[in-house]
Amino acid sequence: MASVACFTFRRRELLNKMSSSNLELDLDRPNIEDYLTTDSIQEPRGKLRLRDLLDISPTLTEAGGAIVDDSFTRCFKSNPPEPWNWNVYLFPLWCLGVVVRYGILFPVRVLILTLGWIIFLSCYIPVHLLLKGHDKLRKKLERGLVELICSFFVASWTGVVKYHGPRPCARPKQVFVANHTSMIDFIILEQMTAFAVIMQKHPGWVGLLQSTILESVGCIWFNRSEAKDREIVARKLREHVEGPDNNPLLIFPEGTCVNNHYTVMFKKGAFELGSTVCPIAIKYNKIFVDAFWNSKKQSFTTHLLQLMTSWAVVCDVWYLEPQNMKPGETPIEFAERVREIISARAGIKMVPWDGFLKYSRPSPKHRERKQQAFAESVLRRLEDK
Amino acid sequence: MGNTSSILTQYDIEEVQEHCNNTFSQQEIVSLYQRFCQLDRNSGGFISADEFLSVPEFAVNPLAQRLFRMIDGLNFKEFVAFLSAFSSRATLQHKVEYIFKVYDSDGNGKVAFSDLLDVLRDLTGQFISEQQREPVLTQVLEEAGYKKDSILVLSDFMKILGSNGLKMEVEVPVD
Numbered sequence: 256m257a258s259v260a261c262f263t264f265r266r267r268e269l270l271n272k273m274s275s276s277n278l279e280l281d282l283d284r285p286n287i288e289d290y291l292t293t294d295s296i297q298e299p300r301g302k303l304r305l306r307d308l309l310d311i312s313p314t315l316t317e318a319g320g321a322i323v324d325d326s327f328t329r330c331f332k333s334n335p336p337e338p339w340n341w342n343v344y345l346f347p348l349w350c351l352g353v354v355v356r357y358g359i360l361f362p363v364r365v366l367i368l369t370l371g372w373i374i375f376l377s378c379y380i381p382v383h384l385l386l387k388g389h390d391k392l393r394k395k396l397e398r399g400l401v402e403l404i405c406s407f408f409v410a411s412w413t414g415v416v417k418y419h420g421p422r423p424c425a426r427p428k429q430v431f432v433a434n435h436t437s438m439i440d441f442i443i444l445e446q447m448t449a450f451a452v453i454m455q456k457h458p459g460w461v462g463l464l465q466s467t468i469l470e471s472v473g474c475i476w477f478n479r480s481e482a483k484d485r486e487i488v489a490r491k492l493r494e495h496v497e498g499p500d501n502n503p504l505l506i507f508p509e510g511t512c513v514n515n516h517y518t519v520m521f522k523k524g525a526f527e528l529g530s531t532v533c534p535i536a537i538k539y540n541k542i543f544v545d546a547f548w549n550s551k552k553q554s555f556t557t558h559l560l561q562l563m564t565s566w567a568v569v570c571d572v573w574y575l576e577p578q579n580m581k582p583g584e585t586p587i588e589f590a591e592r593v594r595e596i597i598s599a600r601a602g603i604k605m606v607p608w609d610g611f612l613k614y615s616r617p618s619p620k621h622r623e624r625k626q627q628a629f630a631e632s633v634l635r636r637l638e639d640k
Numbered sequence: 641m642g643n644t645s646s647i648l649t650q651y652d653i654e655e656v657q658e659h660c661n662n663t664f665s666q667q668e669i670v671s672l673y674q675r676f677c678q679l680d681r682n683s684g685g686f687i688s689a690d691e692f693l694s695v696p697e698f699a700v701n702p703l704a705q706r707l708f709r710m711i712d713g714l715n716f717k718e719f720v721a722f723l724s725a726f727s728s729r730a731t732l733q734h735k736v737e738y739i740f741k742v743y744d745s746d747g748n749g750k751v752a753f754s755d756l757l758d759v760l761r762d763l764t765g766q767f768i769s770e771q772q773r774e775p776v777l778t779q780v781l782e783e784a785g786y787k788k789d790s791i792l793v794l795s796d797f798m799k800i801l802g803s804n805g806l807k808m809e810v811e812v813p814v815d
Contacts, residue, residue, distance in 0.1 A: 305784035306800050308760060308777065311739060312808040314703050319726040319810040321697035322711075323675060328695060332678070612696045621700035626765030629702075633764065637776060 303636040314625075326606045330517040331613065333549050334541075356564050364411040364563050371407025375400055383471070391500075397471045398449040398502065404468075405446035408439075413567040416443055420574030423448050423533060427499045429577065430492075432525050433535035434597050435507035436515040437548035438555060439562070440537055443572065450505035451495065453477060453488070461555055473502050489524055496530050505535075508590065511610035514547040515539050516603055519610040521594045527586035533577040534593050536600040540569040551613075573600050648673050660720045663727040663734075668812040669720060676716050686713050702762050706742060726810040733798070735806050740797045751792040753777070 339345060379400050386393035409416065423431060431450065433440060438461075441452055451473035456462060465474065475495065477488045495501050508521035515538065526532060539546040544565035548558045562568055575596060580589045598605050609617075653666050664672065679687045679695070692708060693699045701707075711722055724730055725738035743751045743759055760773055768776070778788045784800065786792070 303776075303780055305780045305786070306804075308756070308780055309739070309743075309797065309800055310806070311703065311742065311759065311763070312735070312806055314701060314763065315707075315739070315742065316726065316808050316810060318698060318701040318703055318707050319723060319808075321695055321701065322692075323672070323723065323726075323810050324813050325695050325697040327697065328678065608696055616693060617696045617700050622702055622704075623765055623767075625700070626702055626763060627767045630764040630767035633776065634768065637779075 301636065302639050303633060307636070308633070326517075327519075327608045327612060330513050330519055330606055330608070331549065331551075333514060333545060333547050333552070356566065360413070360566075361564050364413070368407060368411040371404055371411070375404040375407070379468070394471070394500070401449050401468065401472055402446055405442045408442050409446050409568075412439075412562045412565070414443065415567055415569045416446075417571050418447060418574070419571065423450075423503055423574060425503050428496060428530040429503060429533060430496060430525055430528060430530055431503055431505045431533045431535055432508050432521070432593060432597075433505065433537055434515075434518050434601060434603070435509045435512050436537065436539060437512055437546050437558065439546060439548070439568070440507070441505070443537070443570065444505060444535065447572075449502050451475070451502040452505045453492065453507075457555070459554075459556075485524070489527075492524065493528055496528050508594075509610045511613055512548050512550060513610065514549075515541075515601075517606050518594055518598050518603055519606055519608050521590040523586040523590050526580070526590045526593070529580075531577045531579055532589070532593055534575040534597045534600075536571075536573040536575060536597045538571050538601040538603070540571075543567045543569045546570070571601075575600060656717050656720050659717050660724040660727075663724040663729045664720060664812065667814045668727075671812050671814050672720055672723065673716060676719055686715050687711070687719070688713075702765065703742070703759075706745070706759070706762060709745070710741065723810070726808060727812075728809050732802055732806060735808050736798050736801050737794065738808075739801065739806075740794050743797075749793060751797075753781075753788055753790075756781075756792075 339349075379397065382393060382396045382400070386396070431444075433444065441450075441454075444450060445452075449472050452469070453475040454465065454469075454477070456465065456476045456478060465476070473495065475488065475491045478484050492504070492506075495504055506525040508525050509519050510522050511519070513519055544562060544567070546562070546568055548555070553561070578589075578593055578596070580586070584592075594605060648670060653669050656669050657664065657666065676687070677683075679691050681691055682688075689708065689712060692711070693704070698704055711719070714722060725735050740751065741747075743755050745755065745758070756777055757773060760768075760777060764773070781788060781790070786796075
């Protein structure tokens with residue numbers, strides 16, 4: 256009898272301890288259990304029996320389900336196009352298509368791009384060097400030139416971009432956020448308005464472009480692998496947004512490229528700057544080409560070449576209504592709300608995973624939450640008669 | 641069956657189907673193969689630890705480590721056999737056997753108190769203390785008519801789990 260009494264006391268103590276540590280678990284990210292359906296776990300009732308401890312089938316079912324299909328891997332799956340050229344008359348048509356694409360379109364595009372680069376460099380270098388003293392004029396010209404070279408890039412893929420909504424203007428205390436499919440997102444948006452962007456520093460010729468030309472529009476670099484980097488980047492973001500002369504800042508809060516069928520969780524960095532957030536939704540039409548850049552499978556150069564040998568890049572860009580943080584809303588809730596707006600407009604689904612899980616393991620907090628739920632249920636049912 | 645080939649012939653499918661006792665349809669086996677190839681990124685013919693743990697939904701499961709020990713280094717045929725317990729066509733006996741294997745980590749056909757304690761620890765983590773777990777388990781065992789030092793075998797598991805039916809099913813997405 257005495258042992259049961261002190262058991263009860265310990266249990267109450269334990270439950271109190273669990274509810275305070277719950278706060279800590281919730282602050283960092285939204286509740287994944289809201290998204291993941293737990294149909295297999297019904298709320299068990301009645302006295303705890305041996306069967307309840309032995310029956311690990313719900314947990315096993317979840318594990319089995321994850322092995323068979325999971326929402327995270329689906330986000331980064333590039334669907335190969337269905338082969339349609341297996342017929343007697345379709346195959347020659349397809350061959351003709353290949354000849355046209357590689358033999359006619361590709362050289363023309365390379366020509367256009369080269370022309371664009373020549374024009375750009377011959378204007379940009381003098382402007383950059385000679386107008387060192389006249390900053391305002393220089394910045395204006397450089398902005399125009401960057402927009403020009405981006406237009407050339409888009410032309411080199413025969414890009415058909417439909418812009419919907421009011422054109423963004425440069426105002427202080429505002430940031431733009433968009434869903435991310437490939438680095439070409441930036442080029443497509445840049446040809447309309449010169450944004451400053453925050454990007455991962457890349458190696459090779461892309462890195463060279465980043466450090467020279469993109470510097471002039473005002474870009475911020477981050478490094479995924481550095482832990483302390485987040486604070487430094489947050490500070491740089493804040494400084495940029497406050498400056499009245501800086502170009503409007505474009506941020507891709509997913510932090511990684513996703514296949515344009517899903518959005519992964521937005522990082523809260525862009526949403527805790529105290530500025531207005533203007534969402535932009537981008538949706539590519541897959542019939543012409545799959546614009547998803549699977550950075551693990553191909554380099555950016557290969558990706559560009561693939562685009563240049565396809566028929567066209569067709570996409571829709573929607574500039575959506577600017578959003579402000581509602582009173583009493585946390586940055587995470589704000590981020591999720593904006594993500595919902597963007598996903599709804601682009602017609603893509605949301606998944607509750609952090610994009611950086613591509614590069615690292617999930618934090619043990621998720622497993623702990625499951626363990627906690629089970630432990631609570633066991634202890635509660637031990638009491639039931 | 642070639643380990644690095646990514647094309648599955650009809651013969652291969654039938655071989656796999658036989659190996660898993662017809663618990664999966666041919667279409668499901670093709671889907672599972674696509675999934676296997678997707679997970680096996682370096683095309684080594686089996687899925688390594690790293691590749692399994694890169695699926696976040698699997699990595700956050702409390703029993704991931706335990707399952708992982710059972711699934712490590714399996715080729716495709718064995719992979720399908722491993723998952724066959726989750727098919728809707730699997731028998732109750734099969735499912736209970738599967739659960740028994742998860743408990744019986746050393747594979748000697750006996751589940752002792754320590755094995756039960758290990759799984760309970762995986763499921764509850766730090767939220768029940770070591771000193772509490774033992775009495776809870778002992779109490780529940782004794783109420784079911786066993787003793788703390790009883791050794792459970794498969795037939796015991798069948799008796800305990802088999803009475804009310806077991807719901808352990810995963811649907812294989814078929815395009």
